[in-house]
Amino acid sequence: MSYKQLSKEELLKVKQDAQKQYEEYKAMGLKLDMSRGKPNTEQLDISMEMIDTLSRSHAMVGEEGIDCRNYGVLDGIIEAKRLLSAMIECPVDNIIIYGNSSLNIMYDTVARSMTHGVMGSTPWAKLDKVKFLCPVPGYDRHFAITEFFGIEMINVPMNPDGPDMDMVEKLVSEDAAIKGIWCVPKYSNPTGISYSDEVVRRFARLKPAAEDFRIYWDNAYGIHHLYDDDQDYLLEILEECAKAGNPDMVYKFCSTSKVTFPGSGIAAISASKANLDFIRKQLSIQTIGHDKLNQLRHARFFKDFDGMVNHMKKHAAILRPKFKIVLDTLEKELGGLEIARWTNPKGGYFISLDTLDGCAKRVVALCKDAGVIMTGAGATYPYGKDPHDSNIRIAPTYPSNEELQQACNVLAVCVKLASAEKLLEEA
């Protein structure tokens, strides 16, 4: 029965029961971690063959006759461009292959805008104020980049089909200090939702007051489906922007960090030719080129995009049971109590849990005391401040299924306990 309909006495009983259960878990001396959006060992093992695609006995010369062991090729070998442009859904000419981290590309993109502006605009470091829109809850490492550069962040609520576009349209068209918006358009971090066609179209048709406004489209989970037969599809934003007369308005980012190896993958940016030409000027100063052997390794391992799609099915097979454990446990323990809501994503790496207002920090602290590490409450908001103190990001991928089940049990009882405490305070 919904906690909200309980009398004070009933709530006290609920609290006592939860407290008792909590103490039992605590006594178990657990050491579990549901905080990290990282692949588990079984997932890493499915890419081990990639390492063997390069060895002493293999030719290191790429399709275009380039010895991939030597200097040169600033923006990526053609094999890698072909593979990642298919992954990010853009023409092969609209991509630059970088090193191992799309986060680093995003950082570089903001850093370059600070010192050199965007395609001829005033360097942001010379402006009094620069602002970014931040759909919330969102990805803490996006927010960390803009915070690091002193960029003011404005929360935009996330709806089930994407950011609140009324608000985005209004703010972007009125305020020339707004230079960007952070987006994880597919299987969003942390809510797992994907942007609807209408939302993508409204993005493409934005009329920003700032000529150097860009959409930072972090396609982190573009091919990270959980199910074969129930997948989200997104309109392709680069093409939509071009159609809408805004060809230069978007940067897309992707990497193979959660396809092959985190830290040893390859990453890319996709954008209009004008954007990429501007970026290449900087890149030619910054480096002689990225790791072409690792590009070759990826290209030879997957052969083509179909190979990558098939590979992702192996990841999905490992991850599906984990998402099921979390969702089943939340439903079993918290269903109908009206003290929590959660998402049921079709892909990505997270499940987003919303507690009653004012309970998230308490839940995370209770979990921690019982040996279960959760992502810090507030982390999914700019400046680490969740105005409702209600959002908790659940990362089910890394723990074993057994550990995950235990961690979810603990989480559920912590939600019950914190909720009962809260409702009693208010009673």
Added chain:
Amino acid sequence: MSYKQLSKEELLKVKQDAQKQYEEYKAMGLKLDMSRGKPNTEQLDISMEMIDTLSRSHAMVGEEGIDCRNYGVLDGIIEAKRLLSAMIECPVDNIIIYGNSSLNIMYDTVARSMTHGVMGSTPWAKLDKVKFLCPVPGYDRHFAITEFFGIEMINVPMNPDGPDMDMVEKLVSEDAAIKGIWCVPKYSNPTGISYSDEVVRRFARLKPAAEDFRIYWDNAYGIHHLYDDDQDYLLEILEECAKAGNPDMVYKFCSTSKVTFPGSGIAAISASKANLDFIRKQLSIQTIGHDKLNQLRHARFFKDFDGMVNHMKKHAAILRPKFKIVLDTLEKELGGLEIARWTNPKGGYFISLDTLDGCAKRVVALCKDAGVIMTGAGATYPYGKDPHDSNIRIAPTYPSNEELQQACNVLAVCVKLASAEKLLEEA
């Protein structure tokens, strides 16, 4: 006989002979390149075993129990730190391992100073004027970084034992806008000279007007000797700076680009703890970590620094004949003519050739027309402007020995021709 002692008639004869020889070379339709400081294929082949040090059958867990395939470890695995700290001669705690490019670390270091200052100083982007000292001739890609950020570059002459330290001391102590100096202290690019102990000590004892002045010590050729028995040794600058009460005044950079594979090596910065702590703050925003598998690959291949030193002997054996071809040809063709001087380095990747004033551009143009690509004249100076138009960088490593011999023959005749032209103009 010295060209300077020739009569006008004799010079005309010299010019005609050179012209005739030049036309013969030109008619050969050569296609040679002495512009690129990159390893040749034979050099790349000696590192092929490294690729096999990681395969499906190897454990991917490092010494500290870290699965190198997954996220984590911001500043490098201990194995890589140990190897590169030995290479760069610093304690293992005074190093951060980056990705594949030391140039990229230097770029990031300047970029960070622009937006965030140096250990608490005012961000350079907020200053009216920032200047760097540039020992000349020097490395064009250093100068390109400072030029890209609008930093004013001041030429400092190079002596046979390092930069003109009287000038460096004076400028650095008087002008708080001077924030750095670019150095390639060992087997310098392009002159091949190494800094004397006295020069290193004077560097360490600098009294800069700017608290955020740093020495950018690019140890690009620290272990890149040509000879087993005749090597340059440098005083270790980090320790000298600490002794002199300037512990934070230097950043050292290195990479394995010319040890294993250019583009697929690993790179590092070494500095004081205070500097590295400041850098790590940025790094934690910029990336989740660099490619640890490639770090592991390097560590396992070399086992220890001795392994790396032995490996460098193989490079030296390949490069010695190439340097010999250039030096022998220059001596044979130009010796005693007093129209050119050149260096005879004990390591590194370049030989520096000085023509008569006002001849370098002409020589490079003549070479080009005869099918021999040289590094652009002026490239070794900030803004591409050699005030004497006399310096030419010779990069002997990449061509085959046969090609190199031909290219040197062409170069020598071009020097003769341009010199005769010049002297006739002035006669």
